[in-house]
Amino acid sequence: MIVALIGVIALVSVNALFLIWMERKVAAHIQLRPGPMEVGYHGALQTVADALKLMGKELITPDEVDRPVYLLAPIIIFLPVLVLFLVIPFSPNLIIRDLNVGILLIFAFSSLTVLSILMAGWSSNNKYSVFGAIRSIAQNIAYEIPLLITAMSIILMVGSFKLTDIVAAQDKVWFVVIQPLAFLLYIICATAETNRAPFDIPEAESELVAGFHTEYSGMRFGLFFLAEYTNMFVVSAVATVLFLGGWRGWILPPVVWFLIKVYAIIFLIMWFRWTFPRLRFDQLITFAWKVLIPLAFVNLLVTALAIKLF
Amino acid sequence: MMLEPGIEEKTFYLNLGPQHPSTHGVLRILLEMDGEFIANSEPVIGYGHRAHEKMAELRTYQQYLPNLGRVDYLHALAYNHGYCLAVERLAGIEVPERAEFIRVITSELNRIASHLLWFGAYLLDLGAFTPFLYCFDDRENVVDILDRVTGSRLTYCYFRFGGVRDDIDDEFIAGCRAFITRLRSRWQDYDDLVTKNVIFINRTRDVGIITPEQALKYGVTGPCLRGSGIPYDIRRSEPYSVYPLFDFEIPIGERGDIMDRYVVRLCEMEQSLRIIEQALDKLPNGPIMAEKVPKRLKPAEGEVYAAVESGRGEFGTYIVSKGDTKPYRIKLRVPSFSNLSIISELIKDTLVADMVAILGSFDLVIPEVDR
Amino acid sequence: MVAYFREMFVGLWSLVAGMAVTIRYFVRPIVTVQYPRQKLTMTPKYRGHIELIMDPETNTHRCTACGMCVRTCPSSLITVEGVKVKKKKLPVKHVIDYSYCSLCGLCVEVCPTNALKFSNEYRLAGYQRQDMVIDLMARLDAERATVGLPPLPIPTPESEEETTSAEEKA
Numbered sequence: 001m002i003v004a005l006i007g008v009i010a011l012v013s014v015n016a017l018f019l020i021w022m023e024r025k026v027a028a029h030i031q032l033r034p035g036p037m038e039v040g041y042h043g044a045l046q047t048v049a050d051a052l053k054l055m056g057k058e059l060i061t062p063d064e065v066d067r068p069v070y071l072l073a074p075i076i077i078f079l080p081v082l083v084l085f086l087v088i089p090f091s092p093n094l095i096i097r098d099l100n101v102g103i104l105l106i107f108a109f110s111s112l113t114v115l116s117i118l119m120a121g122w123s124s125n126n127k128y129s130v131f132g133a134i135r136s137i138a139q140n141i142a143y144e145i146p147l148l149i150t151a152m153s154i155i156l157m158v159g160s161f162k163l164t165d166i167v168a169a170q171d172k173v174w175f176v177v178i179q180p181l182a183f184l185l186y187i188i189c190a191t192a193e194t195n196r197a198p199f200d201i202p203e204a205e206s207e208l209v210a211g212f213h214t215e216y217s218g219m220r221f222g223l224f225f226l227a228e229y230t231n232m233f234v235v236s237a238v239a240t241v242l243f244l245g246g247w248r249g250w251i252l253p254p255v256v257w258f259l260i261k262v263y264a265i266i267f268l269i270m271w272f273r274w275t276f277p278r279l280r281f282d283q284l285i286t287f288a289w290k291v292l293i294p295l296a297f298v299n300l301l302v303t304a305l306a307i308k309l310f
Numbered sequence: 311m312m313l314e315p316g317i318e319e320k321t322f323y324l325n326l327g328p329q330h331p332s333t334h335g336v337l338r339i340l341l342e343m344d345g346e347f348i349a350n351s352e353p354v355i356g357y358g359h360r361a362h363e364k365m366a367e368l369r370t371y372q373q374y375l376p377n378l379g380r381v382d383y384l385h386a387l388a389y390n391h392g393y394c395l396a397v398e399r400l401a402g403i404e405v406p407e408r409a410e411f412i413r414v415i416t417s418e419l420n421r422i423a424s425h426l427l428w429f430g431a432y433l434l435d436l437g438a439f440t441p442f443l444y445c446f447d448d449r450e451n452v453v454d455i456l457d458r459v460t461g462s463r464l465t466y467c468y469f470r471f472g473g474v475r476d477d478i479d480d481e482f483i484a485g486c487r488a489f490i491t492r493l494r495s496r497w498q499d500y501d502d503l504v505t506k507n508v509i510f511i512n513r514t515r516d517v518g519i520i521t522p523e524q525a526l527k528y529g530v531t532g533p534c535l536r537g538s539g540i541p542y543d544i545r546r547s548e549p550y551s552v553y554p555l556f557d558f559e560i561p562i563g564e565r566g567d568i569m570d571r572y573v574v575r576l577c578e579m580e581q582s583l584r585i586i587e588q589a590l591d592k593l594p595n596g597p598i599m600a601e602k603v604p605k606r607l608k609p610a611e612g613e614v615y616a617a618v619e620s621g622r623g624e625f626g627t628y629i630v631s632k633g634d635t636k637p638y639r640i641k642l643r644v645p646s647f648s649n650l651s652i653i654s655e656l657i658k659d660t661l662v663a664d665m666v667a668i669l670g671s672f673d674l675v676i677p678e679v680d681r
Numbered sequence: 682m683v684a685y686f687r688e689m690f691v692g693l694w695s696l697v698a699g700m701a702v703t704i705r706y707f708v709r710p711i712v713t714v715q716y717p718r719q720k721l722t723m724t725p726k727y728r729g730h731i732e733l734i735m736d737p738e739t740n741t742h743r744c745t746a747c748g749m750c751v752r753t754c755p756s757s758l759i760t761v762e763g764v765k766v767k768k769k770k771l772p773v774k775h776v777i778d779y780s781y782c783s784l785c786g787l788c789v790e791v792c793p794t795n796a797l798k799f800s801n802e803y804r805l806a807g808y809q810r811q812d813m814v815i816d817l818m819a820r821l822d823a824e825r826a827t828v829g830l831p832p833l834p835i836p837t838p839e840s841e842e843e844t845t846s847a848e849e850k851a
Contacts, residue, residue, distance in 0.1 A: 026707075027439070027440075028711075029707050029708075029711070030440055030703045030704075030706055030707045031439070031440055031443035031444070031706075032443060032444070032447060032706060032709060032710075032711050032712045032713070033443065033711050033712070033713040034711050034713065034715065037715060127322070127324050127343075131346065131662070197437060198437065198509055200437070207332065207662050207663050207666050208662075209330065209331060271700060271703065271704065272700075274439060274440050274703060275438070275440060275503070275696075275699050275700050275702075275703045276437075276438060276507065276509055276696065276699065277433060277436040277437045277438035277504075277507065277509050277510050277513060278436060278437025278438070278509075278513075278663075279509055279512070279513075280512070280513055280661065280663045280664065281346065281661065281663055282661065283512055283513075291689065369755055372753065372787055373753070373754075373755035373787065374755070375755075375785055375787070376755055376783040376784070376785035376787075377755075380783070440703055440706075444706070447712055450712075454724075457724050457726075457727065458724045458726065459726065460726070461724075461726045461727055461728035461784075461786070461799065462728050462784060465783070465784075467783070467784065467785040467786060470790075475786060475790070476726060499702050502695075502698040502699055502701065502702045503699045503702045503703070504699075506695045506698065506699075507695050507696065507699050508691070508692035508693075508695045508696060509696075511695075605791065
């Protein structure tokens with residue numbers, strides 16, 4: 001178990017460092033510039049240097065904050081993320097605990113993120129932070145519903161919450177082929193769940209400066225940052241399991257296939273970010289309740305009907 | 311500041327600026343918020359005050375030239391032009407035709423640079439990062455072309471009383487023509503990436519509507535006025551320089567919302583390209599400086615007002631001369647200042663996100679407001 | 682109902698079109714320059730700080746320390762001191778405080794002997810204000826050294842009274 005924990009922490013940090021580098025490279029090349037080039041080969045070690053700098057920074061605690069809550073928030077955002085890795089099946093053997101409610105565990109713990117955002121925003125005693133926190137809660141509630149419903153249509157087809165069972169059910173054809181609408185809805189909701197652009201309303205920098213983490217500095221801010229990228233990895237991993245056949249592939253070992261698919265989805269999410277402008281807050285909520293949720297329900301009903309008929 | 315304390319406790323104050331990512335400078339807007347809605351607001355200006363008008367009283371006419379490029383650094387050549395125009399009218403200096411053509415070409419190039427920068431920075435306000443870099447790629451071309459003839463890349467000090475400082479060469483003309491083709495090939499990409507984007511349309515359609523009456527009441531000029539459907543452009547309504555020789559349109563909007571202002575600016579860039587093209591075709595030979603411009607300029611006693619169309623609207627220079635080498639008083643009528651005055655009325659009862667979108671759509675240059 | 686789906690599809694299509702643009706740019710070559718490693722050449726008319734022209738015939742400057750540039754400078758950042766040598770005035774000191782310069786070019790235009798030009802120097806960062814004070818005579822000496830000439834001799838006045846500061850005169 002301890003080995004597993006160390007493994008997870010190592011994976012989380014390396015993955016976050018890689019993703020930040022990847023994000024910067026993707027952004028740079030979309031914008032016709034090279035991105036980080038100085039530290040390491042093509043700036044590969046740039047994020048390591050940045051992380052070291054972040055650790056060396058002074059942790060500033062403003063006077064008027066609600067201290068216990070303020071200090072707890074970065075920890076609360078990070079812990080559930082570690083738990084999520086318990087059930088992700090990287091390959092048939094490489095899975096820490098193959099729980100029979102795996103997918104439920106992931107959705108349950110990933111909703112905890114919003115609690116910590118609320119704590120951070122409220123305790124910071126900053127108007128911009130409160131705005132960010134309130135927006136974040138409304139957004140997460142609105143987008144969790146379609147996210148769960150789309151996942152439910154897959155679970156209906158498989159008949160199990162177990163992630164390995166879901167992968168096993170895709171031995172002939174990936175679910176993305178059968179359920180393209182569900183895949184699209186899932187990707188949109190996942191982007192919103194991880195507060196990524198164009199749904200980055202809680203930290204909309206041109207309006208709220210930095211949103212809920214305005215008052216955090218040093219490694220406390222680093223933890224929020226780390227959690228964001230790890231969350232991105234988790235939602236992409238779940239998308240891979242649900243729609244892209246998990247570790248399934250040819251020639252290359254299963255783990256490699258799994259990671260290729262995960263990073264492909266992450267690239268897609270990054271591609272969104274560097275293309276679209278940000279939605280307005282009320283449009284975002286309207287979009288969730290008037291478009292995504294009805295579509296998700298229709299998709300679920302059609303799936304249920306199809307299962308009943310055939 | 312001027313606002314009354316909240317009548318009910320449900321409102322609170324939010325200080326937007328002077329250091330805030332979307333005020334583009336040191337503008338502060340005091341907002342009285344009712345949740346995410348703005349109940350009242352008050353722009354507070356003056357953080358970047360540099361006393362440009364007072365400086366003019368202490369300097370000779372020539373010595374004031376470099377100041378103009380710093381009032382509005384984004385469309386510096388229009389400011390050069392406006393001031394030179396006023397002094398030339400005051401002192402009765404005739405500008406040779408070639409110099410006028412060069413003035414128009416460089417000034418229109420600068421207008422494109424200014425609009426491109428607005429386009430990019432505005433998308434940045436709305437949360438899209440990438441168009442900003444694409445615009446800067448294009449803008450870099452303009453700046454390179456202007457660098458070749460004016461010697462600087464931002465705060466130009468190129469126009470002189472009676473002409474321009476340096477002549478343009480063939481490489482400049484070739485660069486201009488290459489740039490015209492290049493920018494025209496980019497419109498399609500900008501359309502696909504931004505103009506047709508459903509998120510962008512939702513953010514800008516029917517948001518921040520300026521009615522024509524409001525615009526006239528507040529003295530709004532430039533693309534903001536034309537977005538409201540009033541075809542007022544100094545280049546047409548009070549022609550200066552050689553603008554009457556060229557065939558170009560004044561794009562106007564219908565509804566007066568942000569989208570209309572955006573479309574007006576994009577169309578204006580295309581019209582500027584047309585003007586440059588025609589000017590390059592008709593470019594006459596001849597001197598670039600008027601003869602007999604005295605080194606110590608001493609205009610006769612009198613007053614003069616000259617207006618030019620800058621990227622943001624009407625830029626007017628009002629000079630009072632007492633027959634000295636230094637102006638007695640200079641008043642700069644800057645478009646951003648008048649355009650900013652309408653903001654309180656527009657952002658009442660809108661969301662913070664809309665406020666940012668509306669503020670950005672004015673294309674404010676804060677040093678110009680503060681002077 | 683039809684309008685609802687129509688709107689959705691048009692919206693989705695516009696997003697896909699936008700993504701097509703960015704992915705096309707993604708594979709294009711980059712347009713920026715990695716500055717300290719790659720450098721762009723400045724255009725001939727680029728305005729750096731001013732410097733004295735080295736006359737190719739005499740290998741010296743053409744400055745007569747008349748003080749026109751001192752008087753015309755809007756920021757009064759030029760200091761020129763000259764002495765009279767054989768009824769001809771020569772500068773002993775020509776210093777600019779570049780940190781106040783707005784690069785308007787009035788000094789270059791006003792110079793009666795065309796002794797000034799803009800340099801192509803663009804790397805102008807310093808650790809203190811004093812670094813921005815540029816001695817134009819020293820720069821000319823450095824330029825003379827590149828063609829193998831010794832520094833200009835400092836002109837000595839024939840009598841003490843004739844030493845005048847152009848600045849004072851202005």
